[in-house]
Amino acid sequence: MVAPLNAVSSLAYLRPIDDGGSSDVSTTDAAIAKYTTDVNNHESPAVINADRQAIETAVNAEIGDQIAGLPIRNKTEREPTIQQLVDSYGKSILDRHERDPAITKEVVEGAIGDYRQQATTWTPEDRSKIDAYIKGAMDRHGGDIQKAFEDLRDQRWTPSHFYDSNLAIAADYLRARWETQKYNNQVADIEVGMYLDKKKKNEIPQNGPGPVSQYSSLQEEYMYKGVEDQWNTLHWWEQMFLSDSSTTIGGLAAAAFENDIS
Known part of the structure; x- marks a missing residue:
């Protein structure tokens, strides 16, 4: 430290x-x-x-x-x-x-x-800025969801962005997409729901150098949108394969140990 x-x-x-x-x-x-x-x-x-x-x-x-x-x-x-x-x-x-x-x-x-x-005051939420953060990260990494998320996460870990609400929401959106990509929409929906529920209760521990972002309805909208957007990129047969119960159970077990959205 x-x-x-x-x-x-x-x-x-x-x-x-x-x-x-x-x-x-x-x-x-x-x-x-x-x-x-x-x-x-x-x-x-x-x-x-x-x-x-x-x-x-x-x-x-x-x-x-x-x-x-x-x-x-x-x-x-x-x-x-x-x-x-x-x-x-x-x-x-x-x-x-x-x-x-x-x-x-x-x-x-x-x-x-x-x-x-x-x-030290969280910035006002602005959809256009959130969308610009997401597009910029996706463009820089050729649509690679994981790298785009890590890009925004790293930006959040610079002091000048500690209180940037729009960057936090954009990173949460991409994290939700990444969780969907790794597992399926059921696992990601459960993760997002549990995360938001804890955030409403102020139970999310600080998981990076900056403060935990505040809960907002716009954040919730973008996180669930991330799940939906990623799921809709798949063909029906990919969705069927990933929807298998064993995939969901295994995904939940893995996600329980690596969920570090903040």
Whole structure:
């Protein structure tokens, strides 16, 4: 497990700030400097408010870009959390402006806090984004269901995607298709039903570096759709073969030990 953020200097996920070459840093520092100057010059409330918005935007971009640049984590790596990452990257911004007036620091701290909340809130569900994730993964892997699922699962294991509802639903859709491909629609339906029932009861354990996705009716729709879509790709004789009771029983026994949807 990665060390907690009380040892920032040795934290593998954190990258040093390049004060001379990063446009994000330059944008943040320029926005903070303009706000400080305008406050000292007693500019109008409208100008000051615009300056605050510029700081908010710049802080979001700087911290967000650094989190987006982090690598995929291993399955059991739980720290640093997104909250910890935002606080650490935010501290680097505050440290660069240690000598700024208190009123400026307050505005920057507020921008960091706002981004922390934004970065740890599940994104709104959007069918077009879900479909784009699915299509992109399928296209990249020539229609290989397992590889497409693993592609999206790996994306989910990057910190910048920990709270992406649409990516989570897309991955769950492809996992449902993969379970159907491995066994049959009966096994997959049972798996999906049990999984969703546990999720409604908040009984799904964290099974990756990021948080478990929230239950939603759209997720349920896509998971059952994954079963149906995959089953409908088969010829009738393939469906008959896979519907054999021994296949179903064997599939349920195997699936009980390898179901790691999260």
